[in-house]
Amino acid sequence: MKSHTNKENKYDYDLVVIGGGPAGMTAAIYAQRANLKTVIIEKYAAGGKIIKTSEIENYPGYDYILGRELSEKMKKQVEKLQVGFISDEVTKIRDSKDHKVKKVILASDEFYTAKGVIIATGTLERKIGAVGEEEYANRGVSYCAVCDGALFKNKIITVVGGGYAACEEALYLTRFTNKVNLIHRRDQFRADDKTVNKVKNNKNINLITDHVVLQVLGTADKKKIGKLEIQNVKTKKNTEIATDALFPYIGSDPVTKFVKDLDICDSNGYIIVNDKCQTKIPGLYAAGDVIAKNLRQIVTAVNDGAIAAQYLINFIDNLNE
Template sequence: MEQYDAIIIGAGPAGLTAAIYLQRAGWRTVVLEAYVCGGQMANTPEIENYPGYSRISGVELSTSLYNQAVEQGARIEFDGVSAVRLYEAEKTVETQSGRTFRARAVIVANGAKRRKLGIPGEEELAGRGVSYCATCDGGFYKGKHTLVVGGGNTAVEDALYLSNLCERVHIIHRRDEFRAGRVLTDALQKRENITIHYDTIPVEIRQAEGKPMVGEIEVENVKTGGRTGIPVQGVFVAVGFEPDNQLFAGQLTLDPSGYIVAGEDTRTNLDGVFAAGDTRTKTLRQIVTAAGDGAIAAFEAGGYLAAQA
């Protein structure tokens, strides 16, 4: 069993910022991360709305935050969490590798996961043409035809990124205008190899003839009901995110959508447990708000620890 002052679950911008602040305040901190540092940020090709940087890649910003946390003395373990006991004074977190960590304070900063389409062919062809990360898998589709599903910033960013690699990129959105920012949509309109399909939803992803790979996606116009098959080799899903908080159900209060109920002070229903970043109830989920949450959670956790000393 390993003892710390604070355990942080998740190494995205919220978790890493919290680690920096806690370590600077003198609290021994461990960060547990199942995948890679940076969370969703690490998969973003270019970030243009983070204060202090006119443009920076997600990998660069993730690496910078990681290095800063480590320099401050935070311990970062790449080990997913399998079980938690948060209602006791000494909280216990168990990992997938079988290790056990204990601390008086826990900050949940596990972010959110990509939402799926839930249509035929999606699960069967996942990893064989269906992807949820354009920057991760886009390189496999150089010179090919791909399609992006979604209308927010991530979807438009993915389409722009893929247009630099692919011969043709289609993007479909269920509404008649994108939810993405004006700068992104303007850039989208200017790309000659991007075809935009408004008022369109995906219906089925089909396998290529004779190959266990994506060959076509059937789409439907929501206004006319007409259906069309679009030949593509890759389908990139960017329809938003959803929380992954079942691990905490029954201990932390979740809202109907599964987000952890916590206000701007990041406090949850349990003493000594805080929620920061995309995992909690909030109106704006951005890198800068996640970092702000991380700082607040660290401040609140530090105050809680000091009061218990």
């Protein structure tokens, strides 16, 4: 195996992985095993969205596993290989003219240099845009049922959305209460038939279709959520429903603000890559939910991470020739 060194430049790392979800951790595993000095920079917690996922039943090797458990298994494997973890936010990436040095600049004003970078920052949940949504964040409004569902035991909980995540989290929340509302702006759901049927047949889930949330209203003391103002999209009639919690699950947006000036994203903000997970900038790769593709699952993120790392290993080998 070639030595991953370069006599002309001094680097902090061979590879910087931005994002510690399944794609980022997989890339780090492959790179570190190929003797690349690798570090993961993660703003939040290792695991990405899977730590917010209650139950996983479609990941090969496990009939059933909790999201946090799968995340922890991945993290332990990465740590066993002695991959570094830095808790910070990346604000910019700068590339040298010969593409041999990448500078990764952090919110803390520190920076690291590397021969290559893999972006695996994933996506963040969208807000529904209702009046009062931000005001009552952490006071009843939450974007993580796994994190906060237990806080509302025997309370009224409302989920907003019509996709797989919304349906799965509504089902999960029935562990804590028999009063779960599921609001969707249409009467058809985007989840698979099996999941939708589970929701429709669950006596603890109250379906409110053809409605949107207009406003989050607080209790008399304004300390927490008390009710929601909702609107029928067909009749335009407004009504109010009581709730103690609101969990929006209406989709996500890619975390790519820090690379907007690199012109590597499509019109929706997702990073454009080729079949090698390489952007148009040599030595800059991307993997996982952050890239432009049709299917975003844990297994596809892991796939992307392995591909990106392997081709970046080849790229770095060629720097030394």
